[in-house]
Amino acid sequence: MxxxxxxxxxxxxxxxxxxxxxxxxxxxxxxxxxxxxxxxxxxxxxxxxxxxxxxxxxxxxxxxxxxxxxxxxxxxxxxxxxxxxxxxxxxxxxxxxxxxxxxxxxxxxxxxxxxxxxxxxxxxxxxxxxxxxxxxxxxxxxxxxxxxxxxxxxxxxxxxxxxxxxxxxxxxxxxxxxxxxxxxxxxxxxxxxxxxxxxxxxxxxxxxxxxxxxxxxxxxxxxxxxxxxxxxxxxxxxxxxxxxxxxxxxxxxxxxxxxxxxxxxxLNQKKKWIAFHSGPEGDIVINQPAKEIMIKNRQSLTVSGIHQVMGKFEKGSVIRVNDCQGTEIGLGIVNYSSAELKKLLEQKVISAITPEFAIKKEDFVCHSEAQITV
Known part of the structure; x- marks a missing residue:
């Protein structure tokens, strides 16, 4: 022994x-x-x-x-x-x-x-x-x-x-x-x-x-x-x-x-919590360029990369991030409420008046990174 x-x-x-x-x-x-x-x-x-x-x-x-x-x-x-x-x-x-x-x-x-x-x-x-x-x-x-x-x-x-x-x-x-x-x-x-x-x-x-x-x-x-x-x-x-x-x-x-x-x-402690312990409260759908930026380049998500907002959630909630094919690619802490995001998308207002990222890279965990099977 x-x-x-x-x-x-x-x-x-x-x-x-x-x-x-x-x-x-x-x-x-x-x-x-x-x-x-x-x-x-x-x-x-x-x-x-x-x-x-x-x-x-x-x-x-x-x-x-x-x-x-x-x-x-x-x-x-x-x-x-x-x-x-x-x-x-x-x-x-x-x-x-x-x-x-x-x-x-x-x-x-x-x-x-x-x-x-x-x-x-x-x-x-x-x-x-x-x-x-x-x-x-x-x-x-x-x-x-x-x-x-x-x-x-x-x-x-x-x-x-x-x-x-x-x-x-x-x-x-x-x-x-x-x-x-x-x-x-x-x-x-x-x-x-x-x-x-x-x-x-x-x-x-x-x-x-x-x-x-x-x-x-x-x-x-x-x-x-x-x-x-x-x-x-x-x-x-x-x-x-x-x-x-x-x-x-x-x-x-x-x-x-x-x-x-x-x-x-x-994963660090924060990403462990996001990936395995948080309770996602809503969904967003992102376009293909945003998906590549978030997964391949490990960069933050801007509002312009969001295609659709689903569900009701508040700023600071954990939400599911999906691609346009309906595949869930990860989880992240969002910097806007669902109402704020929907309003921005309807008005097509981009980063000039939305200085914060929708999801910061340190607040996002893609499923491939966490080895999660969805």
């Missing part, structure tokens, strides 16, 4: 099936294994954020359900019970080794609002710098539209980008990414290194893999795409393997490593 003592910031995501027994209750043995590996990383100087699933799975039997609930109120009620049980166990285990666990419950709106996004980032940075172990989860008790397939896989990638992590480790009940579905294809081969997410790889990703979990390989690939766009190496492997987290960080684990060939054009 290679011990890399250079300080690293590591985000670990663990799925429900990797934390619970076959009856759906918290497995103390599984929790202890994970805690021991996190403690080892902490002891040699690394910073660790844990994105933990398992709240619904841990709580539904305490709620009186014989099987995992299907209705939203029951899921939320189970999560309210299970989240407390998880944190109690994590706190006890980490405190026995001298480390303090801190609970962070996040909703999608915490990411879509730039001020709240920054606040979450600042909170996590303070906790990490002071030696705590943040334990992050989707706030399932109050969230309406995110208790669904793969939410915590994506959340872990967003958290990794948020804290500028050096590694993202996604643990599940599978060994990694295969070139075909291993449950139905005996000739499927485990991919040890992936440098690009191709359509063929996405097609090989199947559905939800386990009874107690909500995520499958498809959601993990979506998470990997977000992490790779942020320049964060990612590993997917089987949680039950001995020293899986330690070996994953050391580059020695059995599983799949995802790493871009070049990270020279990775």
């Amino acid at each position: 290679i011990r890399n003592t250079k300080k690293q910031r590591i985000v670990i995501k663990i799925g429900s099936s990797s934390l619970t027994s076959r009856h759906g209750e918290i497995s103390r043995k599984k929790l202890e294994k994970l805690a021991d590996e996190v403690v080892y990383l902490k002891d040699i100087g690394h910073e660790v954020v844990l994105v933990s699933s398992g709240a619904v799975a841990a709580g539904y039997r305490k709620l009186g359900c014989l099987e995992r609930p299907h209705t939203l109120p029951e899921k939320q009620a189970a999560a309210s019970i299970g989240q407390g049980l998880l944190m109690e166990s994590y706190s006890e285990l980490f405190l026995s080794h001298g480390y303090i666990a801190a609970q962070i419950l996040i909703t999608r709106s915490d990411f879509s609002d730039e001020v709240r996004y920054t606040n979450v980032r600042n909170t996590l940075n303070v906790l990490l710098e002071r030696g705590m172990i943040p334990i992050v989860n989707e706030n399932d008790t109050v969230t309406i539209d995110r208790l669904k397939f793969g939410d915590n896989d994506t959340l872990s990638a967003k958290v990794a980008g948020l804290v500028d992590a050096n590694h993202l480790v996604i643990l599940s009940d599978i060994d990694g990414m295969y070139n075909a579905n291993p449950t139905s294809n005996a000739n499927a081969t485990l991919l040890e290194l992936v440098e690009e997410i191709t359509p063929e790889l996405e097609a090989a990703a199947g559905g939800s893999g386990s009874y107690v979990g909500t995520g499958g390989m498809k959601s993990k690939i979506e998470a990997v795409k977000i992490a790779m766009a942020s320049g964060i190496p990612t590993f997917i492997g089987k949680a039950s393997r001995k020293n899986i987290v330690i070996d994953a960080v050391s580059g020695m684990a059995k599983g799949t490593y995802f790493k871009r060939k070049s990270t020279s054009n990775k």
Whole structure:
């Protein structure tokens, strides 16, 4: 086992099936294994954020359900019970080794609002710098539209980008990414290194893999795409393997490593927020010369490059930028409201009285830059 003592910031995501027994209750043995590996990383100087699933799975039997609930109120009620049980166990285990666990419950709106996004980032940075172990989860008790397939896989990638992590480790009940579905294809081969997410790889990703979990390989690939766009190496492997987290960080684990060939054009924090966390509020259509200027030349968009304005939005909103063929090419923060832009287009008023760019180059992320599949 290679011990890399250079300080690293590591985000670990663990799925429900990797934390619970076959009856759906918290497995103390599984929790202890994970805690021991996190403690080892902490002891040699690394910073660790844990994105933990398992709240619904841990709580539904305490709620009186014989099987995992299907209705939203029951899921939320189970999560309210299970989240407390998880944190109690994590706190006890980490405190026995001298480390303090801190609970962070996040909703999608915490990411879509730039001020709240920054606040979450600042909170996590303070906790990490002071030696705590943040334990992050989707706030399932109050969230309406995110208790669904793969939410915590994506959340872990967003958290990794948020804290500028050096590694993202996604643990599940599978060994990694295969070139075909291993449950139905005996000739499927485990991919040890992936440098690009191709359509063929996405097609090989199947559905939800386990009874107690909500995520499958498809959601993990979506998470990997977000992490790779942020320049964060990612590993997917089987949680039950001995020293899986330690070996994953050391580059020695059995599983799949995802790493871009070049990270020279990775997104900064602002562009990460625009690309992956903001909620676009409208659309504009730009002409072909403007498209070339924005994508090939990486220059700002002038009002004269806008062909059409769709929807209603205010100045400072994030909007979708489309070409004349209807293809979405990127997202950007607009310097005019939709009403102002429509008025300018109707009057055919160009830059003489509109000194600001419609979208500045530093406020625009094209999908090819972020490796987003629309």
